[in-house]
Amino acid sequence: MIVEPGELLAAIDSPNDLKKLSPDQLVQLSQELRQFIIDSVSIYGGHFGASLGVVELTVALHYVFNTPYDQLVWDVGHQAYGHKILTGRRERFPTNRRYNGMSGFPKRSESEYDAFGVGHSSTSIGAALGMAVASDYKGEFDRQHIAVIGDGAMTAGMAFEALNHAGVEKSNLLVILNDNCMSIDPNVGALKEYLTDITTSRTYNKVRDELWNVLGKLSKFGPNPQQIARRVEQAMKATLLKQGNLFEALNFRYFGPVDGHDVQHLATILNDLKSIPGPKLLHCVTVKGKGYALAEKDQTLWHAPGLFDKVTGEIHKKTYDKPQAPKYQDVFGETLVELAEQNDKIMGVTPAMPSGSSLNIMMKAMPDRAFDVGIAEQHAVTFSAGLATQGLVPFCNIYSSFMQRAYDQVVHDVALQNLHVVFCLDRAGFAGADGPTHHGCYDLAYMRCIPNMVVSAPMNEEELRNLMYTATLPENAGPFSIRYPRGEGVMPEWRKPLKKLTIGTGRVVREGEGVAVLSIGHIGNYAVKATQKLAAEGLNPGHYDMRFCKPLDEEMLHNIARQYKAIVTVEDGCLPGGFGAAVLEFLADHGYSLPVKRLGIPDRIVEHGSQDELYKECGFDADGIAAALREMAGKVAANAPVEKVLL
Numbered sequence: 001m002i003v004e005p006g007e008l009l010a011a012i013d014s015p016n017d018l019k020k021l022s023p024d025q026l027v028q029l030s031q032e033l034r035q036f037i038i039d040s041v042s043i044y045g046g047h048f049g050a051s052l053g054v055v056e057l058t059v060a061l062h063y064v065f066n067t068p069y070d071q072l073v074w075d076v077g078h079q080a081y082g083h084k085i086l087t088g089r090r091e092r093f094p095t096n097r098r099y100n101g102m103s104g105f106p107k108r109s110e111s112e113y114d115a116f117g118v119g120h121s122s123t124s125i126g127a128a129l130g131m132a133v134a135s136d137y138k139g140e141f142d143r144q145h146i147a148v149i150g151d152g153a154m155t156a157g158m159a160f161e162a163l164n165h166a167g168v169e170k171s172n173l174l175v176i177l178n179d180n181c182m183s184i185d186p187n188v189g190a191l192k193e194y195l196t197d198i199t200t201s202r203t204y205n206k207v208r209d210e211l212w213n214v215l216g217k218l219s220k221f222g223p224n225p226q227q228i229a230r231r232v233e234q235a236m237k238a239t240l241l242k243q244g245n246l247f248e249a250l251n252f253r254y255f256g257p258v259d260g261h262d263v264q265h266l267a268t269i270l271n272d273l274k275s276i277p278g279p280k281l282l283h284c285v286t287v288k289g290k291g292y293a294l295a296e297k298d299q300t301l302w303h304a305p306g307l308f309d310k311v312t313g314e315i316h317k318k319t320y321d322k323p324q325a326p327k328y329q330d331v332f333g334e335t336l337v338e339l340a341e342q343n344d345k346i347m348g349v350t351p352a353m354p355s356g357s358s359l360n361i362m363m364k365a366m367p368d369r370a371f372d373v374g375i376a377e378q379h380a381v382t383f384s385a386g387l388a389t390q391g392l393v394p395f396c397n398i399y400s401s402f403m404q405r406a407y408d409q410v411v412h413d414v415a416l417q418n419l420h421v422v423f424c425l426d427r428a429g430f431a432g433a434d435g436p437t438h439h440g441c442y443d444l445a446y447m448r449c450i451p452n453m454v455v456s457a458p459m460n461e462e463e464l465r466n467l468m469y470t471a472t473l474p475e476n477a478g479p480f481s482i483r484y485p486r487g488e489g490v491m492p493e494w495r496k497p498l499k500k501l502t503i504g505t506g507r508v509v510r511e512g513e514g515v516a517v518l519s520i521g522h523i524g525n526y527a528v529k530a531t532q533k534l535a536a537e538g539l540n541p542g543h544y545d546m547r548f549c550k551p552l553d554e555e556m557l558h559n560i561a562r563q564y565k566a567i568v569t570v571e572d573g574c575l576p577g578g579f580g581a582a583v584l585e586f587l588a589d590h591g592y593s594l595p596v597k598r599l600g601i602p603d604r605i606v607e608h609g610s611q612d613e614l615y616k617e618c619g620f621d622a623d624g625i626a627a628a629l630r631e632m633a634g635k636v637a638a639n640a641p642v643e644k645v646l647l
Contacts, residue, residue, distance in 0.1 A: 018059070026063060030263050048292075346369070561592045597632055
C-alpha cells in the first residue's frame with residue numbers, strides 16, 4: 001500500500017523546499033506531516049508517539065536553520081521520523097526499520113542531515129557541544145548547533161555532564177528541551193517535578209509574558225531596558241518558583257516554557273535565538289502522540305504499537321489456535337514477583353524501562369520494592385550495589401546494549417566488592433528492527449572477563465526461572481548475570497516448579513557421535529531444529545546446552561572432547577571473546593586439538609532486520625547450524641584436515 005503525502009509535503013524533498021513556504025503555510029505542512037507519519041506507521045510499523053509530539057518543532061527547525069550546515073542532533077532518535085521525511089527520505093520511509101531498509105534512528109551514513117547517530121539517550125548535548133567547539137576552532141562562527149533532547153533523556157548523568165561543560169564554553173549551542181513528561185514510560189524523579197513546577201506555575205507564566213511584552217515595546221530605546229528586564233525576570237523566577245533556575249545556574253540562557261505545537265511562534269522564537277551567542281536552552285512543552293487521540297491518552301502503549309487501524313485504533317495482533325509461549329520479559333516479571341513473595345530481601349531496579357522489561361509487574365504488586373531510576377544505567381547499577389551492601393538481593397534489569405553504559409559500575413561497584421547483584425540482561429543478542437544501537441552483541445564477552453561474575457543464559461522459560469531462583473540463594477551471593485533475548489520463548493506451559501541449578505553445569509539435549517554442537521541461550525532451540533534435520537539425513541550430531549559461559553561445565557567439556565571428533569559452538573553474541581572463544585580457551589588450556597567451528601555474531605556491525613533474517617545473514621539460523629554440522633561431519637568422516645581456529 002502506498003501512503004500519499006499531502007499537497008505541500010509532496011513538494012518537499014529537502015529543507016530548501018520547505019523554506020519556500022510562507023509562515024502561514026507551516027500549519028498546513030505540520031498537519032500533512034503528522035498525517036503522513038500516522039498513515040505510514042499504521043501500515044508499516046515503527047515508533048509512533050515520540051515523532052508525533054515534535055512535528056511542529058521539526059518543521060520550525062528546518063524552516064529556520066540552514067541544515068545540514070547548521071547541525072541538528074535528535075535525542076533520542078525515535079523523535080526523528082519527521083526530520084527524515086523532510087530531508088529527502090519520504091519515498092524511502094516505507095522501508096523504515098525493515099531488512100536492508102532505512103534505519104529507525106538518525107544515522108550518519110544514511111544522510112548528511114543526520115549529524116550524529118542516536119539510538120541510546122542523552123548524548124545530544126555532549127555531541128552538539130563537541131561540534132560547536134570544533135566550529136569555533138575552524139572559524140565557522142556562523143554555524144548553529146542544536147540538540148533536541150527529550151525530558152526523559154535529560155535525566156541521565158551524561159546530559160548533566162554536558163550541560164556543566166557547555167556552561168563554561170562560549171560556543172554557539174542551543175539545547176531544546178522537549179518536555180512531555182515521558183520517555184517510554186512516564187518520567188520519574190526530581191527533574192520531572194522541577195519542570196512541572198515551571199510549566200504549571202500560572203503566576204510565573206503570566207508575569208513572564210507581560211514582562212516580555214513590555215520588553216518588546218521598550219527595545220526601540222536601546223539595550224539597557226532589555227538588560228533590566230532580564231534581571232527582573234531572573235529575580236521573578238527565583239521568587240515565584242521559590243527556587244533559582246537550574247539551567248541559568250549552569251550559565252545557560254533559559255527561554256520558555258513555550259508551546260511546542262505552535263509552529264509559527266516556534267519559528268519566530270528560533271529565528272530570534274539564532275542571533276544570541278553562547279549556550280541557550282529553549283524549554284518546549286509538547287504532548288507525546290499529539291494529533292492522534294489514543295496515542296495522547298495512552299502514551300506508553302502507543303510508543304511503538306506495531307501495525308494498527310488508524311481509524312478505529314485497533315492494534316493488529318496475531319491470533320493463534322493454540323496457546324503460545326510468552327515473552328521472556330514477561331516470564332522474568334512474573335517470576336520476580338513469585339520469588340519476591342518467598343524472599344523479602346529481593347528488590348527490583350530498572351533504568352526507565354519498567355514496561356519494556358516487565359518490572360512494572362513488580363512495581364504494581366510491590367511498589368515499595370521496585371524502582372524505576374530514570375534513564376540512568378550507571379546509577380541503577382551502583383544503587384543496586386548499595387542495596388546489596390545492606391543484605392538485600394537486587395535484580396538489576398537492563399537491556400544488554402544499555403548495560404554497556406554502566407560497565408565501570410559493574411566492575412568497580414559490584415564485582416570488585418563481590419556484591420550480591422543479579423543482572424538480568426533483556427534484549428540480549430539481535431534486537432531486531434531497532435538495529436545495531438540496540439543489538440545486545442557483547443554481554444557474554446564483557447561479562448565473562450570480570451572476576452567473581454557468573455555468566456548464564458537460559459535456553460527456555462523454565463531455565464530462566466531456575467536461573468533466577470538459583471541466583472537468589474545465599475550460597476551464590478555474588479554478581480550473577482542472566483541474559484535472554486527479545487521476544488517469545490518456546491514453552492506455552494512455562495510455569496514449572498522452581499529448581500536449584502548447580503553453578504557451571506550444562507545439560508545433554510541429545511547424545512550423538514562424530515560432531516557435537518554446543519549452544520548457550522535461546523539460540524539452542526535453533527540447534528535442536530538443525531540436529532533434527534540432520535537426523536532425518538542419517539547423521540547423528542550431539543547437542544549440549546551449556547547454560548553457563550562462566551564458569552564452564554568443565555566435566556562436560558572433558559567428556560565431549562574425548563567422545564567427539566569436532567565441535568560447533570553457537571551463540572547469539574559476538575564471536576570475539578564470547579562463548580565459542582571460552583570453549584577454545586578451555587580446549588587449548590587442556591591440550592585438546594579438537595577442531596572447532598564457531599557460529600555467532602561476526603566482528604562487524606550488523607544492521608537491522610527481523611531476528612530470523614539476521615540469524616540467517618550471519619549463518620546461525622537452523623539451516624546455518626545444520627550446514628556447519630554437515631560440513632564438519634563430512635570432514636571428520638573423510639578424515640580430512642580441518643582448519644583450526646586459533647586463539
